[in-house]
């Protein structure tokens with residue numbers, strides 16, 4: 001896919017949560033475009049809607065109203081929302097996800113954790129990606145360890161390898177360094193920057209870490225459910 005072509009376009013996304021009789025407008029009309037090869041960071045105060053937005057962009061949740069296209073295909077909107085089966089396919093084939101809490105399976109080795117997505121869906125050549133990615137991320141010597149035997153920074157490297165094993169077009173990272181100290185955070189930041197620059201991976205990241213937010217060049221601040229380009 002040509003670098004700089006439009007990858008994702010969101011128009012007037014809203015997301016309202018209901019808690020009893022209370023209505024929380026977590027997203028209040030967000031429109032944005034993400035191009036292939038971009039590295040976009042979302043910052044903003046707690047409760048401003050960052051996770052809600054990244055979940056919508058990553059097809060993990062549906063908006064209350066609004067439209068979104070991905071690769072020219074309608075995901076939500078105009079009464080043509082994709083059905084769950086098609087969304088599941090997009091989640092597997094298009095996206096890689098990493099989270100603050102890593103979500104590794106404690107009883108599986110590092111290598112088995114990274115290979116896990118291949119049990120559900122395997123892109124051609126993906127088998128060879130397990131070892132390549134672990135080597136690339138400096139985890140080649142830890143392949144047979146369990147998650148409990150490695151550090152937090154190493155766990156996030158494993159989670160990144162797992163997210164990338166099926167060669168996604170876009171990596172979504174929600175607070176990827178939220179559980180890491182400054183040094184480990186900077187290391188994960190460098191890895192993400194290399195993946196973006198050297199492998200052309202599109203990255204969308206939510207972070208409270210201002211050093212990390214500057215890495216990708218494009219920064220969007222969330223305030224009260226709205227998005228502002230910085």
Ligand SMILES: Nc1ncnc2c1ncn2[C@@H]1O[C@H](COP(=O)(O)OP(=O)(O)OP(=O)(O)O)[C@@H](O)[C@H]1O
Pocket residue numbers: 017018019024025026044045046047048049050051052053222
């Ligand atoms: N499942 C839910 N049910 C009800 N309200 C929710 C739900 N998820 C989020 N909210 C509310 O929506 C608003 C936006 O939440 P969101 O998690 O998107 O913010 P955030 O910017 O990611 O916050 P943080 O930086 O603390 O993670 C908040 O007021 C939050 O309490």
